[in-house]
Amino acid sequence: MKKWMHNYIHCGLLGWFLEMIFTAFHAFRKRDLRLPCTTSIWMFPIYGLASLLAPLCRALRGRNFIFRGLVYTGLIFTGEFVTGIWLSKRDLCPWNYERARWNLAKVIRLDYAPCWFITGLLFERLLAESEKDAP
Secondary structure, eight states: OHHHHHHHHHHHHHHHHHHHHHHHHHHHHTTOTTOOOOOOTTHHHHHHGGGGGHHHHHHHTTSOHHHHHHHHHHHHHHHHHHHHHHHHTTTOOSOOOTTSTTEETTTEEGGGHHHHHHHHHHHHHHHHHHHHHOO
């Protein structure tokens, strides 16, 4: 249990950091050099759920990185959809993609697939490093 909590916290923090960088990059594209970034407290536990990928990461070890990245992308989209719908029903969802061309139910943007591909591989790397540190 202690290892899972360690991974949960690290995945939550990595996700938060990546989201801050991503939203600051969007501000930069709009020429806002203050680089404000936005996130929500809800995002920490959502990103923390990536810790549940650890057994899958072990099972996929040795497979092609494209295959692994696609699997992680699908799972991240699934997690984003489920949590987005759950939060939306409670008027708590911090994201709304209704203006995006490639949205599903306002909570998923299919054009973000490359970002989730890379993010999934980063979570895999984080979880693998954590496994190396295990006693």
